[in-house]
Structure formats: C-alpha cells, structure tokens
Amino acid sequence: MPLYHNDEQQMLADSAHEFMKSEAPVTHLREFRDKKCKDGFSHALWKQFGEMGFNGILVAEEDGGLGMGHYEAGIILEEIGRNLSPSPFLTTAVAGVEALNASSADMRSRYLPGILAGDTVLALAIDEQAKHRPEAIAMEAQRSGNGFRLNGQKQFVIHGASADMIIVAARTQNGLTLFAVEKDMKGMDVEAVRLVDSAVAAHVRFDNVELNADAVIGEVDQGGAVLDRLLRAGRIGSAAETVGVGAGAMDITVRYLKERKQFGKAIGEFQGLQHRAAHLYSEIEIARAVVMKAQQLCDEGSTHADMMVSAAKAKAARAANLSVREGVQMHGGVGMTDEYDIGLYMKRDRTLAEFFGDANYHSNRVAQMNGY
C-alpha cells in the first residue's frame, strides 16, 4: 500500500478536517475551559462524532461499524490534534473499542451501540504510578463468589469521572485480566483532576469493588493480549494526534513568522528562524510518515507493527515537542500569553506525551525489541 491517502481516505480526511474546523476548533476548547466544564469535553460534540460515523471506524461491520483501520482512525486523530478538539474519541472509539473487539458478542452488544451513537464514553485505568509502566501493574482482582473483588488504585484515567464504563487492568491468579467497570460502583472513589491541557483525568481508588463474571473483557488471565491490543491502538492513535498537534503548532507559527514585523521586516525573513522552521517542517513530515507506516503495519497485522508503533510514538513526541517549544519561542512575548493559541498546543502536547508512554519509554522499548 502506498504511503498516502487513497480516494476514500482522502474523503474521510476532508470531512474530518471540515468537521473539526467548524465544530471543534481551538475556540471550542477555550470556551469549555473558561466555563470550567466539568467533563473536559462536550457531550453534544461527542454525539456529532457518532453522527459523522467517526466512532465506528474501528468497529467491525457486523457490529454496526465501518470496519476500517488504524490508518483511518489516525486521520480523525490528526485533525483532533490540529484543532485541539476535546473529545473522548481516543479512549473510547480507538483504545476502548480495540479492547472490546477482543471481547464476547454479549459485551460488544452491551457497549458498542452506545459508542457508535456518541452516547457512551469509556475511560482506561492502566497506569498506577506517575509514569506509564503497564509491565508493572500491581492492582489485584481476587475471585469472589462468581465474580471478582477489585482493590487498588489507578491514576491518569482520562475522562475517568465522566465515563460510563472504565476498562480496568488488574492481576488475576495466573495473569492479567481486563474488566469493564460501570460508573458509580460501590467502593469506587473517583477524584477528578483538571490537567494542564484542560482535560479532566481521575485518580480512581477501588476498595473491595465487587464485579460480576460478565465484567471480564475476553478471558480471565488472558488480559495481557487484550491489553497489548488496547495499548497498540492507544499508542499509535495518540501518536497520530501528537502529529496533528505538532503540525498545527507549526502552521500557526509559520503564519506568525510571515505576519510579525521587527527591524522593518517580517521575522520570517531572518535566516536564523527560516532554518529552524525548515528543520521543524522536516521533523514533522518524518514523524507523520512513521506514524502512517506504523498504522499500515497494524492494519496489515504485521509482526513488525509493535516496534514501528513505538518508533512512531517516540518520533511523534520528539517532533511535536520541538514544534511547541519553537512555536512559543518564535512567537516571542505573545507566545507566553493565554490570548494566543500556541501555549494551548504546548499544553496539549505535554499531556499527550505522557499518554500511553512517553518518547523515552518507547525508545527504550525499541532498544529492547532490538535485543540491546
């Protein structure tokens, strides 16, 4: 498959572009932020996502979805990134759906229709410490009657306070198991925290939370493979969103370089800034390429997909971080003001950097996979 959009993908890209630009541009984020919107996103917008069909991209056709792949999900996510659109798309329709795709027909029918309609929101409870380290999940789910009893704590559960269901990864007797935990269960304590990018995450404590056996996603003790699938989708998805953030930051910065005049000319005429802008362009282009490649490998089910996903997440994070840092610096004083958008890109980049493992985590993972 060539590394550019085919006609169908281009149509999807155009429609996602138009949709985000008109329905969820940066002003939309500002509005929600300034209102201190409790959930960090608009449920009405989420409903529109459903209507646009975005939420069904990774849902199989037999489950009512479009049966498309990570490449197409990435098209939506890059536009989300570019517009800083707040939505539960990544947790719900990408990572969450990929986990559900590995679950029973019963469970799929329980959640997928609501997701497709833009009604249901999912959150992911994976991390237990400040850094992403799913290898070291310590939280335990003990057998209790026909079901399980959950004890422990999770953090960085984005949309955790507003989610209808949280996918929780926990240790069971002979491995990991993923659970679908409905909101407001007895023994759950959900503390919402506003993050730097105005998203709302949660610390979730589980104190003897009783779950039925049908809360298990896939099979008991076999959650490792489901988690891998969820993580792969989340990682390549967040990488795509990160490329959007980096590209969006670059675009407004390049525009500013053409407008802002100092010393009698546009600052974009100064070669010092030109070279840095051109280097940045190169980095963003390369990041987009490796993200697209990784999406394709995932969609092909390639054995190389996992390593390429880590490379993509790491490269996207480095490139976007450069973009927002150069963006603020090249904006000068106004880049530091809340009035200009570039700071919002820096903030979103920061949150995305940590989500599903940062560049360092994934660089190390690539080294390990390469046997060193």
Add this chain to the structure above:
Amino acid sequence: MPLYHNDEQQMLADSAHEFMKSEAPVTHLREFRDKKCKDGFSHALWKQFGEMGFNGILVAEEDGGLGMGHYEAGIILEEIGRNLSPSPFLTTAVAGVEALNASSADMRSRYLPGILAGDTVLALAIDEQAKHRPEAIAMEAQRSGNGFRLNGQKQFVIHGASADMIIVAARTQNGLTLFAVEKDMKGMDVEAVRLVDSAVAAHVRFDNVELNADAVIGEVDQGGAVLDRLLRAGRIGSAAETVGVGAGAMDITVRYLKERKQFGKAIGEFQGLQHRAAHLYSEIEIARAVVMKAQQLCDEGSTHADMMVSAAKAKAARAANLSVREGVQMHGGVGMTDEYDIGLYMKRDRTLAEFFGDANYHSNRVAQMNGY
C-alpha cells in the same frame, strides 16, 4: 581562587602560546605526517619542551620541577590543542609524572630527570579493549621469584612504540599494581599503528615478560590509587587539550566566515550561520570554564575534584565535537579537502575523545557518583 589566570599563569600562557605558534603550529604536524615520521612527534621539539620548563610543571620542586598544578599543565595543553602540536607531553609530563609522583624516590630519580630534560618519553598501557574501561583491567602480573611475570595485551598505547618506559596497569594477587616497563623487554611485542590524527599508538602484547621488583610504581596491590591519580591527570589534561582543539577549530571557522563570500556577501553575515557560531562560542566558553574549575579542584585536593573532572572531560568532548563538525560544515567543500586545516582538527578531536574515556563514559560516571 578566581577562575582566571593570575599574573604568573598569564605569563606562562603567553609563553606557551608564542612557543606553540612558532615551534609547533599546524604546519609542523603536516610536515611530520607527510614525512610519515615513525614516532608521530619530533624529539627535537620534545627537547625544547624540556628547555622551556614545561615538563616540570607537575614535578615537585624537590625533584627539580616547578611544583605547579593541573591548572598550569592545562595552560600548556590548551595551546597544544589549539595548534595540534604533536608531543608526548600529556602521556609523559602529565599522566606519567602524576603516577611517578606516587612512586619511590628511587624511581623518581630514575625517570624524572630525563623527562625534565625532554629526553625521556613515557607511554600508558591501560586500555585492553576498544573502549576505555579501567574498572575491567584483566591483564595479570604473577609473582615470579623476586619480581613479576606479565602476560596479556594492551591497546591504544599512544607513543607505545617510541616510549622509553611504559606504565602498565595489571592485576596482582590482591589488587592492581602499576609497573614501569622499559622498552625492548624480552617477551614484549609492540605493534605500532598510525591513528586518524597521525599520532602513533601501539598494540602491546606481553608474553611472560619478566620484571624486577623495582619496576613496581608505588606499592604492590596498591596501584588502584596510583592509577586513579594517573587517570585524573590524564582526563583533565586531555579535557584541556580538547578545549584547545575546539577553540582552535572555532577560531579558524569564524575567520573563514568573515573571508568567504557567497551571494555577494561574507557568509558570516547570514544569520543562520551567525546563530550557530554564537552558540558554538557559548559552548566552548562553558567547556573551558568547567575544565578550569576541575583543574582548580584537583589542585586544591577537593573531594569534588573527581566528579568535576568527569564533567569537564564530557563537556569538553561534546563542545569540541560540535566545533569540528560545525567547522567542516561551515567551511563547505574546502573543509573536506586535506589542504585546509579544519579536517585535521576533526581528526585530533576524534582521538582525544577516546583518550581517557569518552563523553558517554564520563557522563555515566557522573550519574553513578550522583547515586543514580
């Protein structure tokens, strides 16, 4: 002590500057290289070093030296670096002398007079593999009669083929021991190799080389401390030479930026190059500062000296590497030709980078000393 030369140090710096500029400038290196000079340096120049008093800087006054410190040795080394002057100063009058300073009066009187006179040349046989790793010295010296029998191999023994004496670090029963091994001992196989910077190093193989007990530098099994002293001197000394290389490369590059015209103006007018040159200046200044600080701490016998020496070696290596890379690139095509000097700076920088541990080695060492 302030971090700049006092009057006496300034006089030394002026005289070293004049001396290297007139007696051992880059043309001197070229001449020796093109003649394929066997030893990689001029014995006549070494004699002049002796006459100038340079060789006595680290020798105690009671041993006929000047009783100065690493700061003053660094003054000479920075000028050596700036002029790419080939000499055995670093191995002999700096690292070698520091080891001898820990030896008996007998041994000191055996070697120091020749060194002071610029007659004797020392080499250091520490490394056994391609990377500097003195923690892992494997070569063994076994008791044999009143003396020792050496077996093993060393590499990267700079001046090893021309040295009158080689300081060899080897394992003995309860620790390390340093030995003064005279040239042409039976069982020694010395293979001279020309390096990228035209210095000559040796692979030295020891096959049952018999040594008398009086070849031990300091005490048997107590060589670890002597080796530390030798390495500290070698490391901070090579860092000073590295700063000289970096500064020399920067100077000729900045000069070229002023001379070379393209698109109707000096290329040094282009802001893209100006900013990189200014950044480079900043890096070289900072490298010089930390090298001077480390020299002072060594001379004060501070407990922080060791960590600062590693920081200095690492920083000097990074800054000088940037300088030679930027130097060749900013010279453009002519920078690639043997006719211009900048490539010679790149080559010397490469050898110095590896000598006594590279930037990565010392960065890691700083981390370890900081407990992480």
Add this chain to the structure above:
Amino acid sequence: MTDLESFRTETRAWLEANCPPEMRLPVKGDEDMCWGGRNFTFQNAAQKQWLDIMAERGWTVPDWPKDYGGGGLSAAQAKVLRQEMAKLKCRLPLSSFGIWMLGPALLHFGTEEQKRQYLPPIARGEIRWCQGYSEPGSGSDLVSLQTYCEDRGDHWNVNGQKVWTSYADKADWIFCLVRTDKNDKYRGISFLLFDMETPGVSTRPIKLISGKSPFCETFFDNVKVPKHQIVGEVNRGWDVAKYLLGHEREMISGGGVSLDMPSIGAAYADIAALDPILRAQMAEFDIETMAFRAMSEKFMDEMKAGKGHPAQPNMMKYAGTELNKRRHELIMAASGSDGLEWESEASGEGKKPRDWLRTKANSIEGGTSEIMLNVVAKRILELPGG
C-alpha cells in the same frame, strides 16, 4: 582589626539586634517580598519595621550616596553587608524597580534636582515604580517604539500603549520610553517619568500560559506630563535605555540558573532507575549544570576583575535560560502524569507545570535568545553585517 573587619563585626551585631525574626524566614514567594509604595499592604508589623529601620540607615540602598537616602557605603562595605545579611538569612527590606533600574539611571543621567526629588522616596519604599519599555509592535526591536510624546509647550502629551509592564497595576509611578521625534529612530526617543494616577493612564493585567502574572498592558490616552520630568536630554533617551538594558541583562544572567542547583538525576533517582533513556538525559544535563555553574563563577570573577568581554552577559543570558528551560522539560518528564495536574491540592495547584511553562519566557524576556546570539555574533565574534 581592619576597618572592614570592624565594620563586619558592627554590622552583624546591629543586624542580629534589629532584624525581626519574621524577617529571617525563607522567602517563599512574591507574597513574602516587600515592594513598598502608596498602596502596599505590609504582610505584618515586622515587615514594616524592618523596612523602616533599614531605610533609616540608608541600607535599603547601601551604596547610594547619603544625600539621596542611601547608606553611603563603599563597594567593599556593601558586599560585607550583603554577606552578613545572607549569613543571618535576613530578607531584603525592600524590592523595587526603583532601586534596581530607575535609581542607577538617575544617578548616572539625572539632574541634581531629579535625584533629590525621586531617589529618597525610592530608598524609603514610599514610591513604587514600574518600567514602560516594550510595546505590542516593538519587542526585540525596542527602538521601533511608537508611544508618542508631543511637546505642547507647557507640558508633554503622551498617547500610546506599553506591554509587559510588570506590576503596572500596583505601581505609583512609571519610567517610560517615548517617542519625541518621529523622524529619527534612535535620536527621537526620550526617557519620561510620570505618576500612574495621571488622568488617561489605565492598565490591564496579562494572563500568561502559566496563569496569573504581574505583567500588564498599559494604555496612555492624552496623558499630560510636566516638562521637567524627562531624564537626560530630550531625544537622547536611548542612551539611558541602553544603560539600563545592560543592568537588566546582568540581573537575568545571574538569576537564570541557581548556582547550587543539585543533580537532577539524584533528585529523581527512582525514576532514573526505571527509565534508562531519561537517566542518560539527566546525566548529560547534570554535566551541563556543573559546567554552567563553573561558567557562572568564572563570569562573576571576571566581571568583578573587569576582565570579561562587555558583551559576555548576552552569552550568559542565552546559555543560562536555555539550560533552565531544559531543566524543567526534564522535571516534567520525570514527573509523568503527576506533573500534568493543574488544579489539585496534591500538585499545589499545578506548581510544576506552571513553573515549567513560566520558564519558557526566560529566553524571551529581557532580550530573546535570538537577540543574544545576534549580539554575541556581532560584538564578540565580530561577524559582519546587520
């Protein structure tokens, strides 16, 4: 005992006797600093007492002449006072742009009358000043400023806008660069002083990406200023400004990086143990920190000895601020999702991310990194052009 030694002994004894214990607690934030001025609310009685007794001795500005409210100390004595205050952990009795910036300018360029009028109230903390340099259209290119100051015969009439005027909403007076000649870029600027209560002056605070800030936008709408309130000659205000910019950059170059900044790897050893790539970055950064610390020491030593290149503060400002930004990037990486929390008690209402974002201004305020590099290229390396 030398004079200086006896001065040290006496000073220490006096400080021990007179500095209230509350004024020897560490300064945790802006709220612990005394800025003075008409509308200042003292934190407590001790803060006012400390200001008053220090001002009485002229020790809010120890090296200013006694005639203008200073302590009349020699440079050596002033240094001893600083050292003894540091040893006893005495807080600064007064922080003030009047002391740091306007004072030096007036001492150098002011008339005798101006010095007698403006300096003593600064020294006593009675009048708080702010600085009006930058404008929306003139950031790095300061000299392109447009705030117009028209000669109306018996007074000046000022119209225009300033930005980045720190604490303009709290200051009593402003010192300000204004354009008095539209036809001469450099020699058309004057250095003007006026009361912020003058009709036509208004201010609006600027919200930064890190949150609330002391910075303001300040607007002048037909502000009438008496003719004598110009420092130096009319149209020669750029000389005063350049003199002060030098001061500002030195301040910033010293302040960018704390000299006893500890090993970042040691501070986050637990994270470093789990993340070998971050550990490598921290090791590199520790080396940069140690090296820059040595550079700072060398820079200070050279400055004191009059040896450094006069443009060296530009290099220091560049290197120090870039390093500090890098430091906070590492802190964020080490802090993971804990470091993302913006509004939570556990995070101190987002102290880490706000600090991180705030550092992004380091390489912009007081001269951008790009301007610093321009200056180094031209004045130190003597590269041609522009």
Add this chain to the structure above:
Amino acid sequence: MTDLESFRTETRAWLEANCPPEMRLPVKGDEDMCWGGRNFTFQNAAQKQWLDIMAERGWTVPDWPKDYGGGGLSAAQAKVLRQEMAKLKCRLPLSSFGIWMLGPALLHFGTEEQKRQYLPPIARGEIRWCQGYSEPGSGSDLVSLQTYCEDRGDHWNVNGQKVWTSYADKADWIFCLVRTDKNDKYRGISFLLFDMETPGVSTRPIKLISGKSPFCETFFDNVKVPKHQIVGEVNRGWDVAKYLLGHEREMISGGGVSLDMPSIGAAYADIAALDPILRAQMAEFDIETMAFRAMSEKFMDEMKAGKGHPAQPNMMKYAGTELNKRRHELIMAASGSDGLEWESEASGEGKKPRDWLRTKANSIEGGTSEIMLNVVAKRILELPGG
C-alpha cells in the same frame, strides 16, 4: 498474460542466458563498476561482454529512444527490467555521468544533431563524461561562476577553473557551465561541451580528509571550443543547469540513507550493554532511522504518484544526509580506539574513520544543508525574503 508480464518473462530469460556469472557478484567498490570511455581498463572479459550485449539491445539506457542508442522501453517496461536485474543481482552494465546527467539534458535541450552525435557513444560506453559546475569562488552560489567563455567569431575561447569535477582525470569529455556574458548573472551562463584532450585543459586530483578521492580541480587555459558545442541557447545555460540540479538532488536524496539500514544498537549490542549513555543515543537513532525509512518510502510513493511537493527532495536531502553523518558518529563512538586506526591491516587501512570522514561531505555536496533549508523555507513554507 499481459504484454508487461510476457515482457517480464522474456527479459528474465534473456538476462539469465546472457548475464555472465561474474557480473552477478555484489559490487564492493568503485573497482567493480564499469565507467567506460576511451581509456577504461575492463576488470575482466565478462565486464566488457556484459557492456557490449546490453548496449547492443540499448539496455544501458533502456528508456532512451532507439534512435539515440537507447532501448526505447516504456517507463513500465524499464521498471520491470530494473526489477528483474535486481532479482538476478545483475550489475549495472555501465555507470556514467553521461547517462545520469548529460543524457537527460541533451534529450530535453539538445538539437537533433547533438543528440545523434553525443548520445549513442554514451549508451555504448565509448565516451566518458565529467561535469564542470563548481568553481573555487562559487560553491553554494553556483550562479556566481567566473569561468569565461569568449566569442572569438569562429570559436569559443575558455579560461578559468572548476573544482569538484569527479573523475575529470579519467573523463573524455566535459559538460560545463561557463560565463558568456559578464553583465547578466543568470542570463550570462552557457552550457558548453568539449573534449578533455583539447589543448589548454589540465586536471589535478583533490586529496580529501578521508584520503584519495575521485574529485579534481580542472584548469582551462585558452581552450578553443567549436561554436556548435553549446547546449540550448547561448546565455541560457542556467535553464539546463537547473534542470540537471533537480536530477542530482533526487539522486542524492535517494542515496543518502540505505533503506534497509539495520538497528545500530543491535549491531553494537555488546558495547551498548557496557555504555548506557551510548545505548540511549543508539535507541534514539534507531527510531530516527525507522522514521526516515518510512519517510523515504512515503517520498518515493508520492513522487511516483506525482503528489509530493516539488521542493520535497531538498528536505529529503537535508534529513537523510544529516542522519547519515550522525550514524557514523555513533559508529565511531562504538568502535572506540579500534575505530581510530588509519593505517593498519586490521582496520582495512582505516575503513571506518575514512567512511566517517567521507560522510561529512554528504551535507555539502549536491547542495549544502543550509541551501536545502533555504529552499524548504522559501518554497515549501513560503517564508518571505531573499
């Protein structure tokens, strides 16, 4: 079976039958390549045989018209031929600047007479060409070239000097940019062809920091050239040059980084295990390699589909060459003192350091990184100025 499929079958059969086994061994260096020309010494009989039978079919230049010695293949057929040759590991029968550079220029700008005169000997490997563009005073600023070509009525008279003329000492003819009008920078350049045996032409090889090189300095001292040996119009040689520079950069952007460059960390896993900082750098570099490899694939796909930005090769050249330089810095770090050896058998007479040094030219030759960034800034980002 489609026409293309049957072409593939026939081609493979023919190659299998006709490509000598010696010509199916890997190319290890310049000595294994066939450059042709008057003075070329064939490595062996097989090399000459392979050239001759391929030239006979026009397959040294498969997509050139048959009239000029080419194979007259369609683009699709030429691709099939390339694929089948790659599968069977057939060496290129002929490497030549005549094929890569002059040929395309002549096909686009040459007269019918010129095409008939110059192209067939190129296709048959009879005449070897070199390229005379750069001069000591005109590197990045190519258009400032000074080699003067004076109209002497019945002939041109050429005086001047070229540098970086690869294999000038081995070439039979040169294609060359010369100045025919001193008063017009761009429209004063012509594209001239002449025999290197013409009196007044001399060459001198350039020694590089990495050792011997194919590059030469070439001197012209009153070289007489027949009037018809100009390609395109007089004074419009810059159009030809621009056309060719595009070709050159595409070649280089493709060649900078090998697409199946393996993990550098895996190659030096033993060193990485001992040096955690180097390991971290290798991990970062492996990611850069994977990312650039994906970018190369995307670039090629887009180019083929006519989708990429026309200035994208500049970005590729910049990124690819900088990456390759970084790769060799890592190889040097991993190789330690073994990698310093310059003259020893064990080191292959310094292969590693010579390769490392040679990569430093990657970001200079064929347009410096700075020029590439200028072009990206102006043509892709559409930044103003210059």
